[in-house]
Structure formats: C-alpha cells, structure tokens
Amino acid sequence: MDRVTLSDVALRARVSLATVSRALNQPALVRDSTVRRVREAAADLNFRPNLVGRNLRARTTRTLGVVLPTLANTVFADCFQGIERATRLQHYSVMLTTTEYRVEDELAVTEELLRHRVDGLILTVANAAESPVLDMLDQEKVPYVLVYNQSRCPQRQTVSVDNRIAARDAVGHLISIGHRSIRMVTGDFRESDRAQLRYQGYRDAMRAAGLVPQLPVEVPLHTAVASGALAQCLRGRDPASALFCSNDLLAISVVSGLLRLGLQVPDDMSVVGFDGVDLGTLLYPALATVVQPSRDIGGSAVDTLLARLRGDVPGRSVVLDHSLRIGETAMRFAPRPTSHAVRRPNRRN
Amino acid sequence: MDRVTLSDVALRARVSLATVSRALNQPALVRDSTVRRVREAAADLNFRPNLVGRNLRARTTRTLGVVLPTLANTVFADCFQGIERATRLQHYSVMLTTTEYRVEDELAVTEELLRHRVDGLILTVANAAESPVLDMLDQEKVPYVLVYNQSRCPQRQTVSVDNRIAARDAVGHLISIGHRSIRMVTGDFRESDRAQLRYQGYRDAMRAAGLVPQLPVEVPLHTAVASGALAQCLRGRDPASALFCSNDLLAISVVSGLLRLGLQVPDDMSVVGFDGVDLGTLLYPALATVVQPSRDIGGSAVDTLLARLRGDVPGRSVVLDHSLRIGETAMRFAPRPTSHAVRRPNRRN
DNA sequence: ATGAAAGCGCTAACAA
C-alpha cells in the first residue's frame, strides 16, 4: 500500500536522506534549487511522509487525545468539531474516544490514548471532584485540559461556562417573569457534575428570591421522559409553573412529555433547557435555554493545551460567557382562571 | 511525562528486552514464572507500551481512519460510536475526522490519516460516483469501506441501507394511506448522493402508483427552513398533503416550519423523515421516518474492513435492513371539508 | 549547504 520512504526520494533527488528531510521540513536550511529538486522527486514518487517514524524519533506525536461522554448530545459533537478545527489550524491531529457515560471506562480509554503517546488530553469526565483518571494524569504529569467540567483545584485547568451562575441566571429569568413554583429536572447526577452545579445555581436563584428550592426530579436520560416523572411536578398543592432542565435533550423530551399529557407549553408550563444546541432553534416551540459556546469551548481547550505543551506558564482556567436564549417554551407566568386547559391559537407565523 | 521503556522493564525483571516483549505480547512462548516476573516489573515501573515504536516496527498501526461529513447529525455520531465500539472489541484504535460537508476538504483530511499510516479507512463522501478521494484510494490500493454511500462499482465496498428502496417504501406508505400529492424536500444534492438516491425512490413510488413525481424542494440544510420553501409545497392547484424529507433533521425543521405557519401536523400535512435518529421519538409529535441502523452500519463497516485487512476475500457490499417508524407526523389523508384550519384537540393521554 | 551516523521503542528472525 505504501512503500516510498525518505531514502527513495533521496536517491531520486540525488541528495542524502538528511537533506530530503530538511528540504521538506526546514526549507530555509537548504539551497533553493535543492529544495525544488527534492520536492519534485517527492511529488514524482508520490511520497507521503510516515508520521509514525517521525513521531518515534521526535518523541512527540503532535496529536491530542480527546475523551468525551458521548456524541449523541450535540453539545459534545460541536465541541469536538471546535477541537478538530483548532488542531488542524495548528497542524496537530486528534484522536477521539467516547465513554458513552460509562464512568468505569474513562480510565481504560485514556490509557489507550496514552499508549498512542498523544501529547496531551482534552476531556470531560463524569465527576471532576472524584476521578481516578484525573488522579492518574496528575500523578504522571500528563498535560490535560478539562472541558465542561469545572474543578475546585486551580491546577486543574478547565474550559467551561460558569455552570452555577448560568443556571442561576436562567432560573432568575423565570422568576423575573413571574414564576414562583419552579422545579429542576436532571439526568443522573452521577453522570454529570455539571448537573450538580446547575442545581446549585437553581437553589441560589430560588433562595435569592425568597423561594423554597425543591429537590430535583431525576430522570434517566436518553429515554422519553416518563409521564410519571412529570406528574411529580404537576401534583401537590404547589404544582410547578416552570421546569428548568439540566440539558437541552432532556428539556426537549420534557416538552414532548408535557404536550403528550395534554398540556400546553409554555401556556401551562414553561420549560428552559441548558446547552444551547442548534436543534433547539429548529423546534416549535423553539427551546428556551442557556447557551454554551460549545465550539469555542473546544477551540479554547486546544489553545490552552497547546500553550501548555509549548511550556508557557500554566495559565488560569477559562470561563467563557454563556447567554440566555429566550425561546418560545418559556413565558410570563399568569395564573389561569380555570383549571382545565384552554386552547390557544397558534401564534404569528 | 513518560520514560519507562521495554529495556527498563527488562533490567528490573532481569531478562532481555526481547523476553519482555514476548512475555507481554505472546506469554505462551515464555515460562510462566518469567511472565509473572515481567508483569510485576512492568507494573512496578508503571510501564506503558509505546505504540509508536510498535507501529513503526510492525508496519501496521492497528488503527482505522474515519472520515464523516459531520457529527451534528446524530446519524453519523451514532455510526461513529458503532465504529468505536467494534474497533475497541478488536483491539484496534480509530482516528476520526469530519469535513463539515466541505467536499474540497475530503482529500486533505484523508491524506493526513494516511500519513498517520492508518491501516484502512471508513468513510462517507459527498458523492461516491465522482470523488477524487476514492480515486486516489483505489489507485494507491488503500483498503477502505464506504458507509451510507452506495456505489455502482462492485469493487467499492459499501455498508448501507438500500436508500432508493427505503425511500420508495416510505413514499409508498404515504400513498397507501391515501396521499396523492406528495413532494420531496431535500438538502443540497451536491452534499449527498444519498439524497439523490432517495429522490429516485420517491419517483419510483409515485410512478408505481400512477402519480406524477414533482421536482424536489431543495433547502439549505442546517438552518430553519424558510417559510418560502414550504409555501412552495402549499400553493398551486395541487398543494401537497405530505412531505417526504431526505433526512430527519430536515424533517424536524419542516415540521416546525409548518407549525409556525399555523398548520397542523399531521392533520394538515404529513411529514416523513429519513434516518431514524433517536431524537425523533422524543418529539411530539413523534417523527415518522425511515430507520437506518446507524450503529450497525458502523460496526459492520469495521468488520468488513478488518476482514479485508486480514486478507479475506474481498466480499460483497453489505446492505442492511431499513424499517419504517410509524410516527405521529404522518397520518391517513382525508380531505378537509373547509379550507381554513380546524383546531384539533390533543390526542390520547 | 550537505552528508554520515546515531537512535527513538519496539518486534521478529535467528541463535543458543
């Protein structure tokens, strides 16, 4: 499949192997005419440099490893594309692995990446506060940057939004438009320390407004939200008028679940998500959500990591701005005169 | 960051470098007690085999390259996860790159993968019938398998559903439930030869039923579908009663667009997608669609490619089964008595 | 400006 090596090119260009290497990689060191001759020979032979050889000798692979929980959530897919683009710009490559939320696999897939001698890692772990992978990486002094995760230890560099404040803003918005009974819906907390931070933010916002935070409604992700879980938010003497969901996929699922129960969104119940996946804007009603700049998170992680590989000063964690997307699934709270659903005409085009 | 090599382990285990290699990779060739000693030494030293060295020597990387258009469409994300899982099972690794639908980048990213000396490639190209990348790969005899793409040349191995027949089935279903005026909505044909095949299938079904196929409505993907495009389907003396979309993301966008125009789905217009992304089942109304087994497509591509790398007989292209998901966005066509929209109560629980 | 030579970490003959 591939046989041409540097020495083949050298033979054809009538120079030494070393000169070919230089002509290709540091043409400034080589006479112009020689460079041309070498390039020509390389082109003639269809020479394709073998990075494995280069990587072994150079003891660096110019490759970054990436560990993400899943690609089914486009938040991570977008992040990866941001990573890919940034690495390409810097002439680096990237190896991606996903854990599909199996925490127990995080270590193994990371080890595999290290066997490939990636120069550094970009990863999202389930729980940065208690993570065998991160402990291992710290101990072995492997350069890495966390994305989405936030960490208390300042030496663990992260790139993320401020999840807690972002959640607080979202819930604060709901409060500011009149909601008083707001519940939070989350996936499995063990899968995501972000969800926990967002729950903190929910509590912050509730307390700041003198409201009583409720326990979160935990629903298994990646499955249609059972009506039972939703019923939990509707019953009691203080039924919710708004739901804050720990991510967009969940929010979308919740909206559907409510509609299925015969409720109107946002008329009967407002829903706000978290992530800002593009998909949210394609839906009707468009999802209200907290937008994270996922591509930038990826891009910024690459920049941060490469700076570190270059030996720059460690640098602080990066907190990127979030924003609120005022979608159509959240509206001002106005108590209904009657308890039975009232039909609402479809709005404007 | 990482310094321990085979010879360090050899020193500590008091055996030769070669024995360490054997003990680790072919323990059957080594005395049990020695294997134990070596393993212990390796563990003590935290030895992590350097695959770069191995790959150079072995002249094979046990790594597959993957080229996909995007991960924003979960069809491809799922496929990748299928690939990843299968490769892991076979003790292979994988390098992923996406083109983000930039056809002109397909060649460059593939070349990069080849510089890394991946053993073979799994890819989806914009158009398999006219693809510089595939020509190059054929010429250089690089083993590869196409996913999603279908190809006329039998020596180009593919793993896919039968797009044309699948589309024909979907449209046939619409016809069977009473629709007569059906239009197809597609993204940019140049981005996807699958969309073209599906259009063929649409025509097949229409003709088979004695109906006149219409030209497709092409809309730029990844953006909310402009109402102008939809209006095209609604006006004229023969307005459509059903829309067949070339993929699910588009279909979701179309449904939203219709709702925004004040129409009901499926009452005023049925919509059917193609892909079968999980998301479709989370929506309300749940998306009617043609389901492709994306994970299996990925897994099967790996199996096919590895078989080929092992030198097995080339083997035929794999056509996996599709299925129809009878969602809630498509319903029996029953002409409306009046032309203005009629409110419909929300259905079942 | 160019060449000779060493060696990155590993595997696989070939010997013993």
Added chain:
DNA sequence: TTGTTAGCGCTTTCAT
C-alpha cells in the same frame, strides 16, 4: 525458553 541483533522511517547532532 531466552538472548542477540537488525532494522521499521524519521530527525538531528556533528562533521565537512
């Protein structure tokens, strides 16, 4: 069963 040795393809001193 184990050790010795020769590279895989490349970069990089060190000479010239």
